[in-house]
Amino acid sequence: MESWPYGSGSNLEGATPTRHELNFRFPHLNHLLQVYFGQDGIAYEDDETTEVQGLEMYVEGIHPTCPWLLPGLVGECHEALALFHDEDSMFWFFQEGYLMGSGSLSWTEWLPLIADTMTAHMREHHSYRWRTLGED
Template sequence: MEQWETGYTSKLNDAIPTRHELNFRFPHLNHLLQVYFGQDGIAYEDDETTEVQGLEMYIESVHPTCPWRLPGLVGECHEALALFHDEDSLFWFFQEGYLMGSGSLPWTEWLPLIADTMTAHMREHHSYRWRTLGRD
């Protein structure tokens, strides 16, 4: 009995998530990619728009709610890079599975660019601040 696997870990050992279950991990990234590459998306407004300029246009569209949106988006980019270890698996999941694009960049460059651009915006325009209860 001491060697029996019990609890949630025994269930997780054999669990293989479906593509749809994995997709629930990326709500902010899905939103960005749909706004960026979807019909009438930012990426198609001007063929001369660079990826960074397109990301800045996305930031403008969600500003001033950046502190509630962008940190989660940055986290999802890093989570995708941790879950999908190479260009092929990123392409298979996002592009083949959900018809989302990475523009002219490979996914292994596109996701870090998104994260870095969002982080730079947060550092420049949204300094950290919080309130401690009872000390206003």
């Protein structure tokens, strides 16, 4: 019995997720990339639009729901950077696997730019606030 695997993660030790299973980790990022690069997307509205300006246009489209959507998006960008260790693996997953783009930037530049832009927006326009249960 001592050699039997135990613990909450023991059944995942040899598991390898499929590309489809991995894609479920990135719903907010998938949405952004489809709005940004999809047909009639933000990236194609104006050739003069910079990546940051395009991301700001995306934020304008989802405002005022930013506190519910952007933290998850930022987290997904960081999760992708942790999960895919290099440019080739990110390209393979996002671009070849799901036909999503990173524009003129590499994925290792694009994902941090998304996270930084969204975080800056949250800090500037959505200061934290909460209330405890029972407060009016």
